[in-house]
Amino acid sequence: MQSSVTESRSATPGSGGPPAQVGPPPRRSSGRAWEWSLAALLLLPNLVLLIVFTYRPLLDNIRLSFTDWNISSPIANPVGLSNYVEWFGRDDTRIIVRNTLVFTIATVGISMAVGLGLALLLDQKLRGRNLVRSAVFAPFVISGAAIGIAFQFVFDPNYGLIRDLLVRVGVGVPDFYQEPGWALFMVTVTYIWKNIGYTFVIYLAALQGRRADLDEAAEIDGASAWTRFRRVLMPQLRPTTFFLSITVLLSSVQVFDIINVMTRGGPQGNATSTLVYQVYQETFVNQRAGYGAMVATVMFVILLAVTVVQVRFMDRGKKA
Amino acid sequence: MNEFSRRGFLGLAGAAGVAGLAACAGTGTAPSTGSGGGSSNTIEFWSNHPGNSKPVEQQIIKAFEVANSGLKVKLVDAGKNYEEVAQKFNASLAGGQLPDVVVVSDVTWFNFALNKQLSPLDELLSTAKIDTSDYVDALYNDYNLDEKHYALPFSRSTPLFYYNKDLWKAAGLEDRGPKDWDEFLTWAPKLKAAAGSDKIVMELPDGSNYLDWVFQNMVWGYGGAYSKEWTPTFSDPNTVEAGTYLQNLAKDGYLKLSKDPAPDFTAGIVGCSMMSTGSLGGVAKDAKFPVGTAFLPGDGNCPTGGAGVGVPANISDDRKKNALKFIEFLTNAQNTVTFTQATGYMPVRKSAVGLPEEKAFLEKNPNAKTAIEQLPKTRSQDNVRVLLPGGGARIGKGLDQIVQGQDVATVFKALDAESQQVFDSQIKGKLGA
Numbered sequence: 180m181q182s183s184v185t186e187s188r189s190a191t192p193g194s195g196g197p198p199a200q201v202g203p204p205p206r207r208s209s210g211r212a213w214e215w216s217l218a219a220l221l222l223l224p225n226l227v228l229l230i231v232f233t234y235r236p237l238l239d240n241i242r243l244s245f246t247d248w249n250i251s252s253p254i255a256n257p258v259g260l261s262n263y264v265e266w267f268g269r270d271d272t273r274i275i276v277r278n279t280l281v282f283t284i285a286t287v288g289i290s291m292a293v294g295l296g297l298a299l300l301l302d303q304k305l306r307g308r309n310l311v312r313s314a315v316f317a318p319f320v321i322s323g324a325a326i327g328i329a330f331q332f333v334f335d336p337n338y339g340l341i342r343d344l345l346v347r348v349g350v351g352v353p354d355f356y357q358e359p360g361w362a363l364f365m366v367t368v369t370y371i372w373k374n375i376g377y378t379f380v381i382y383l384a385a386l387q388g389r390r391a392d393l394d395e396a397a398e399i400d401g402a403s404a405w406t407r408f409r410r411v412l413m414p415q416l417r418p419t420t421f422f423l424s425i426t427v428l429l430s431s432v433q434v435f436d437i438i439n440v441m442t443r444g445g446p447q448g449n450a451t452s453t454l455v456y457q458v459y460q461e462t463f464v465n466q467r468a469g470y471g472a473m474v475a476t477v478m479f480v481i482l483l484a485v486t487v488v489q490v491r492f493m494d495r496g497k498k499a
Numbered sequence: 500m501n502e503f504s505r506r507g508f509l510g511l512a513g514a515a516g517v518a519g520l521a522a523c524a525g526t527g528t529a530p531s532t533g534s535g536g537g538s539s540n541t542i543e544f545w546s547n548h549p550g551n552s553k554p555v556e557q558q559i560i561k562a563f564e565v566a567n568s569g570l571k572v573k574l575v576d577a578g579k580n581y582e583e584v585a586q587k588f589n590a591s592l593a594g595g596q597l598p599d600v601v602v603v604s605d606v607t608w609f610n611f612a613l614n615k616q617l618s619p620l621d622e623l624l625s626t627a628k629i630d631t632s633d634y635v636d637a638l639y640n641d642y643n644l645d646e647k648h649y650a651l652p653f654s655r656s657t658p659l660f661y662y663n664k665d666l667w668k669a670a671g672l673e674d675r676g677p678k679d680w681d682e683f684l685t686w687a688p689k690l691k692a693a694a695g696s697d698k699i700v701m702e703l704p705d706g707s708n709y710l711d712w713v714f715q716n717m718v719w720g721y722g723g724a725y726s727k728e729w730t731p732t733f734s735d736p737n738t739v740e741a742g743t744y745l746q747n748l749a750k751d752g753y754l755k756l757s758k759d760p761a762p763d764f765t766a767g768i769v770g771c772s773m774m775s776t777g778s779l780g781g782v783a784k785d786a787k788f789p790v791g792t793a794f795l796p797g798d799g800n801c802p803t804g805g806a807g808v809g810v811p812a813n814i815s816d817d818r819k820k821n822a823l824k825f826i827e828f829l830t831n832a833q834n835t836v837t838f839t840q841a842t843g844y845m846p847v848r849k850s851a852v853g854l855p856e857e858k859a860f861l862e863k864n865p866n867a868k869t870a871i872e873q874l875p876k877t878r879s880q881d882n883v884r885v886l887l888p889g890g891g892a893r894i895g896k897g898l899d900q901i902v903q904g905q906d907v908a909t910v911f912k913a914l915d916a917e918s919q920q921v922f923d924s925q926i927k928g929k930l931g932a
Contacts, residue, residue, distance in 0.1 A: 247924075249610070249614060249888075249925065250589045251589055251592060251610050251611050251613075251614040251616050252614040253592075253614070253615075331758070336757075337699075337757075337763055337766075337768050338766065338768070354755075356705065356756075356757060356758050357705060357755075357756055357757075357899070357902075357903070358903075442707065442758075443707040443708070444707065445705065445706055445707030445895070445896070445899060446705055446706065446707065446756075446899045446903075447706065447896055447899040447900050447903065448706065448707075448892065448893070448895070448896025448897075448899065448900075449896070460889075460892070463582065463585070463586050463589070464582070464888075464889050464892055465888050465889035465892075465921075466610050466888040466889070466925070467888070467925075
């Protein structure tokens with residue numbers, strides 16, 4: 180009967196008056212109630228979990244950011260905005276925010292670009308491509324701590340793989356662990372290597388679901404390969420690019436294991452510290468859990484703002 | 500509908516992601532003051548198994564269970580280092596499921612004691628009639644706050660001076676460590692010439708990996724200190740002189756910092772280092788050259804280190820009593836010998852050195868003997884490194900900057916100010932409370 184309601188509405192577009200009621204109202208109301216019940220039944224478990232394990236701690240975290248809580252103390256005294264005032268006034272905040280920006284922009288940009296490049300390459304009919312696809316994806320499922328340990332053998336200035344390569348071509352070997360710029364480079368490259376598998380596999384799935392006829396039509400019309408990539412392929416990949424930009428951004432900002440294993444935020448104390456590492460450092464090393472909660476709250480606000488901007492940007496792109 | 504779903508999904512995923520991210524900062528739960536869960540006849544022992552000691556810990560536990568029928572010990576992997584054990588213990592303070600015995604390092608014990616999360620052991624020790632005079636005094640007194648002891652020594656270490664005897668011979672040096680750092684400076688050019696350009700004269704751990712621990716030896720050697728009691732003394736001219744010495748060693752190409760000098764030293768790339776006694780077993784086993792060990796340069800300038808074992812404050816009296824029984828067994832003369840021979844740590848009981856098996860062991864392992872003989876020359880660490888929250892990391896950062904060439908006086912002046920600020924805001928009000 181419901182399909183007949185739809186048909187009836189469709190048949191009278193712009194008639195002005197309310198659609199004629201067809202069928203008994205009690206049945207529709209019980210149908211709605213059933214739909215609502217089903218929706219609630221399906222949503223409720225996840226909603227409860229989200230509230231208990233995500234939103235409640237989030238609110239608690241915001242509350243703690245206004246206290247001087249020492250992680251081992253049973254007492255947390257309110258301190259107003261002083262944690263926030265201190266963070267904005269401290270010298271290391273500038274360095275840590277800069278590190279976070281450099282690390283995040285580099286990992287998001289490079290891992291998406293390389294992931295797309297590999298996906299385009301391995302979307303072709305090549306011999307052994309399944310093996311290569313697996314090899315490219317594999318690092319993503321390895322734990323960050325294991326990768327961090329393995330890459331110490333790559334970057335070690337005394338006997339690492341990179342040293343060996345650079346010595347062969349007669350280039351000086353930087354001390355990746357002691358020079359701040361090189362240390363940040365090291366952890367960034369390591370994370371990009373881990374993350375490329377993820378961007379690759381998502382882009383590959385998107386490429387396999389694209390409309391090949393559009394590309395063929397453009398080719399017949401004489402469009403160059405670059406034009407086809409830019410004007411035909413990329414617009415089709417826009418939702419995927421948007422999805423990746425959000426998920427890779429969120430995961431990049433949360434990187435902790437690789438930094439902790441490789442540099443512990445150093446050298447010089449904070450040369451590779453990011454905001455999430457500062458949360459750990461302040462909470463567990465300096466025992467200032469209230470201050471750590473404040474840094475986490477600042478991160479929350481920044482990421483929320485960035486995500487909102489990304490969503491708006493996506494919407495505008497669609498309307499254009 | 501399709502557009503809404505995708506956008507809605509992405510928006511929700513993003514919001515949940517950032518929310519989850521922010522939520523990772525703190526548990527936000529009210530700290531527990533309850534009985535701490537647990538069972539009175541099962542002793543839960545939280546350890547990071549210092550020096551890969553899990554098998555020997557299990558061996559000691561087995562012996563304890565045989566000697567104390569009715570009591571069981573559950574050994575829990577509580578982290579891969581002392582800091583991770585402290586993090587897990589902090590989480591348990593909020594969650595309420597407390598261990599009976601927990602490993603606490605020279606750095607982590609104080610914050611727990613200050614916030615009344617560890618039991619003072621003196622009364623329990625006296626009730627159980629445990630004689631503490633057999634514990635090595637310097638190690639026992641490291642856990643003293645307001646005339647009460649909050650842990651007993653367990654996996655205790657000191658730094659040693661390690662050197663490559665082949666390199667020493669090639670440089671024409673006597674087979675011994677330097678008497679002081681001035682003497683080392685006269686040796687350094689000879690060592691550099693003998694080592695060649697592809698090897699490093701001295702490698703020390705960097706500021707993220709305990710340079711601040713071993714550097715205390717240099718500071719004390721020049722008559723300086725990180726602090727006198729709670730007053731930071733980085734700007735003291737003697738401390739600055741030690742900092743300048745460190746900087747010049749690096750500037751002249753005699754010193755490099757690394758994440759961990761042990762593999763480089765073992766591989767023969769490095770001529771000498773200051774490393775923990777806990778590294779001795781691995782280094783001696785894997786090095787392809789004769790390894791020499793010596794006292795740290797200077798007389799009586801060796802900092803203590805490592806960890807002890809404590810008992811949480813908020814568990815029942817029965818559990819505390821059993822926990823102490825286990826700690827006493829774990830650290831008695833016989834077991835401290837078993838433990839230290841397996842790991843390279845130091846015996847924590849005075850009488851241990853007199854046991855026949857220890858005498859035989861030291862006879863066979865003269866490098867282990869160095870650590871024991873250095874023990875009377877050890878000194879408790881300066882408060883601002885070991886008791887101030889984040890002290891080690893803060894000083895390590897400054898030392899990294901100095902080695903990279905920043906002005907010593909400026910770096911140390913900043914350390915004075917930062918340390919004072921942390922003391923004023925986090926410690927001062929709680930002392931004696």
